[in-house]
Amino acid sequence: MKLNFSRRPAWVPGPMTLFLLAFLQVAGAESVTIPGTTVAMEPPPGFSVSDRFSGLENRETGSTMMIVELPADAYQEMASVMATVESASKAWASRGVAITGVARIYAHGSEIPIATGTQTAGGRTMTKYMALFGGDKTVLVSLNVRNPPDITQAHAEGIMASITLRHAPSLEDEIAALPFTFRTVEPFHVDQVLGGSNVLLTITESPDPSGMSPVVVITRALEPADSSDPAVIGERLIRGTTGFQSLEIADQASVSFAGDNGHYLKAVVDGRTAIQFLNMPDDRRYIRLVAMGETAAMQQVLPAVDEIARSVRVAD
Numbered sequence: 001m002k003l004n005f006s007r008r009p010a011w012v013p014g015p016m017t018l019f020l021l022a023f024l025q026v027a028g029a030e031s032v033t034i035p036g037t038t039v040a041m042e043p044p045p046g047f048s049v050s051d052r053f054s055g056l057e058n059r060e061t062g063s064t065m066m067i068v069e070l071p072a073d074a075y076q077e078m079a080s081v082m083a084t085v086e087s088a089s090k091a092w093a094s095r096g097v098a099i100t101g102v103a104r105i106y107a108h109g110s111e112i113p114i115a116t117g118t119q120t121a122g123g124r125t126m127t128k129y130m131a132l133f134g135g136d137k138t139v140l141v142s143l144n145v146r147n148p149p150d151i152t153q154a155h156a157e158g159i160m161a162s163i164t165l166r167h168a169p170s171l172e173d174e175i176a177a178l179p180f181t182f183r184t185v186e187p188f189h190v191d192q193v194l195g196g197s198n199v200l201l202t203i204t205e206s207p208d209p210s211g212m213s214p215v216v217v218i219t220r221a222l223e224p225a226d227s228s229d230p231a232v233i234g235e236r237l238i239r240g241t242t243g244f245q246s247l248e249i250a251d252q253a254s255v256s257f258a259g260d261n262g263h264y265l266k267a268v269v270d271g272r273t274a275i276q277f278l279n280m281p282d283d284r285r286y287i288r289l290v291a292m293g294e295t296a297a298m299q300q301v302l303p304a305v306d307e308i309a310r311s312v313r314v315a316d
Contacts, residue, residue: 069139218289274291
């Protein structure tokens with residue numbers, strides 16, 4: 001099958017809006033649907049559907065193709081991020097990604113921005129190709145190449161051009177595709193699944209923008225951490241949580257979490273409390289539960305948070 005697409009330099013829009021991902025990858029192959037996502041595509045040679053995250057992986061080379069899905073209304077902000085090297089660099093610098101170029105291709109009647117860069121994770125440097133798609137969901141596809149000569153820029157663009165989007169899966173299907181299991185406990189309910197590896201639980205109909213209403217977020221890391229010490233990684237993560245940069249650690253201890261030894265941390269700042277449980281499996285892709293909200297409100301939901309935490313397990 002021949003892929004037909006065109007490419008031109010990126011255009012520059014008006015003032016950029018930095019969209020931060022909180023909590024915030026061929027010819028002749030058959031198209032596959034990535035479980036729990038809206039994405040269908042032709043896998044590159046050697047890649048198969050991953051059972052560790054939403055996307056594809058080449059187990060021999062370690063290269064991956066990861067799918068992150070956000071609400072549809074995030075597209076314009078993300079498109080602004082992907083508009084220039086400068087705007088993309090600003091957005092991804094904190095994640096250790098050095099952006100080297102931004103371009104656009106055209107496929108299936110749509111314009112697809114692609115940012116290229118490098119990232120070091122787990123002691124290894126990879127080349128990244130990140131493409132943005134709009135549909136029922138805003139879709140960011142990240143192709144992470146461990147051995148750059150295996151996939152060139154032109155090849156990466158052809159892979160991205162093979163992607164098509166279908167209608168969004170049900171919330172139940174998204175939950176079933178998560179790389180972990182858990183149980184909801186009232187007053188919490190599942191609000192949404194983000195990126196195929198995060199789930200947000202709230203007690204309100206939608207997340208409270210003030211950050212005062214208690215929420216629970218459960219995350220399975222996509223990449224290995226640079227430390228196997230859950231206390232070190234746990235403190236780094238909680239200090240990187242929006243609104244908790246200047247936190248005071250009120251308590252921490254070794255606990256059982258996600259079926260193994262884990263780390264518990266309690267932090268407070270400006271009338272808000274965060275409770276975090278973290279486990280570091282052998283693959284160093286941490287499993288994390290963090291609950292946060294106004295301190296008095298958090299006190300009322302702590303029994304539910306503890307019960308949810310006890311139910312979390314890494315999927316087989």
